[in-house]
Amino acid sequence: MRRLAPLLVLSLSCAGPAADDAAVCQDLVSRLCAQPVCESVTQTLAPGDACSEELLRRTGCGNVDFQFSTPSRARFLECRAPLLRVSERVDVHPACEDVGDALSACPDLVAFLRGRSP
């Protein structure tokens, strides 16, 4: 195993450690609420002016010990994937078209973001 360490380092050097569930959820909220907020978010989720605070409140992601139950972490990541088409960086605004795709394809995610179970 020690002999394979350099290769392992090479393969892992492109990615860091897995983020916890709260960080993953907060990442999604920040992408959805990036200013200007896309119309699909406004129509579907109606977060109001304080978008991030409202969605964090509804989902409970603001808590450090937040953990996914429904939807699961894997389902959550799957629904989040369209938002990364433009960039994986958090501070880059996703395309509103991608945002619309993500919300329309994942009613369970919409339900989660509305603060109730799907």
Added chain:
Amino acid sequence: MSRRVSALALGLLWASGCVQVQEEVRVERGPTLRTWDTEVRLGRPQLRAEVAPRWPALELRVFRDDTCRAETREEYAEERTVERSARGTGPALALGSVGTIAGAGLLVGAQAMSDAPNRDVMDAEGRHGPSQRQLAQGWGWGALVAGVPALVVALVGQRQSGTTTESTVQQSVVSEREYPCHGARVDGLLRLESLQAPFELRTSEGAVLLSGVQVAGLGEAPLVLDGQPVTLPQPEEDKVVDFRACLTVLPLPPLERLAALSAAQLDTRRELASACARRVPEGGAAEEVYTAALEAKLGADRDVAPPAGPSLLEFDDVLHALQPKRLAARGTADALALQQFAVPAGEPLRLMGRVERRMAVELFSVRVGERRGVYVPGDKAPLPGESEGSERAEFVVLSVGEVEVTVWVPAWAGWDAVLRPGAYVELVARPVDVFDAGGTARPALLEGLAARAVVSVEPEGATPPPGPPPPGPSGRR
């Protein structure tokens, strides 16, 4: 430990396989150290004959020679310089050293960098971006993976590059020549299958004595000893030719016969005597006699008108009188019939050909029962019948196309002028019975009756006799 050594060895082997080493060899010849001669005996025995005049005979000696090769060899110094160079060593060294140093530096420096993940990025798997330490380590290993093999390749290439010079001593053959060597006399049964004078003699201590008649056949047919061919080198052939000249001019004829010869005949004989004198002492005396006789003749000819001699008309007379049905010329059936003695004795024929040479042979007129003919005595062979007298007869050898025939030219006036070697002539002749030692007759000899030159040749160095031109190019018995 052994695994590491094996891995290192494999790595070096791989690296040496990647290195393309170019080799340039330069050979420079140094000074010559010594030169010497050697003789190499090649074997390949051959039989060779030498002749030595023992007038009136000719001694022929047979030798068995080996073939040797004389070689001149030399020894010299030689410098062999081998220059090896690996073309990619420079770039590989640059890449390898930079990659290795940079990789090692990044790996070392990575320990001092932050290990905190990049929280500004999160991928589709839900992972943060790599830390600075992770990035440095990745680049460091990448640089090492590229740099270390390149550095190894460069080092191996450098190790294999270089110049080596090797000095050696070489030999070479400068010149060589093959020659007969270690000659030893050899005994056996010596045979000559000549039509004219065949013989079969046993050599004693490699030598035999040949009579004048036997000498006449030398060169006409292959000479063999116990079935193996015997070569007669050119200088020996020259001796034979000169010896044949002696047979023509020796012994000297009586004075009254000498006086009867024409100036042209005397001049020819003087030339032959001169050739004879090169090999036989008696030839010198003969040359003097013929020279004196020629001068006397030329002196007398100044005062008297030259004899009319034979004319073209006489040749035509003979032709008209005999009306030969056969014509032996190049490619004719009669030429072949002549060679095979298929022309009956006494039947006249016309011959057209080129005079090759002349010779003199002792000839006997013979009667065997009711038949008359001539006998050419062989070596110690008895006469087949009753001899009616002998004479030293003159012959010309005539080539008729591929066929060679011998024509007996009884003492014609002026035949010397017509039948010169090299001249193209036309003859009227008829076969004469020749008896062999057993008394059997066959038409093996042609008796010339008349001749004329078609294309004549001038004797070499001959000065035309003063007075009117020589007799016409024809002769008659």
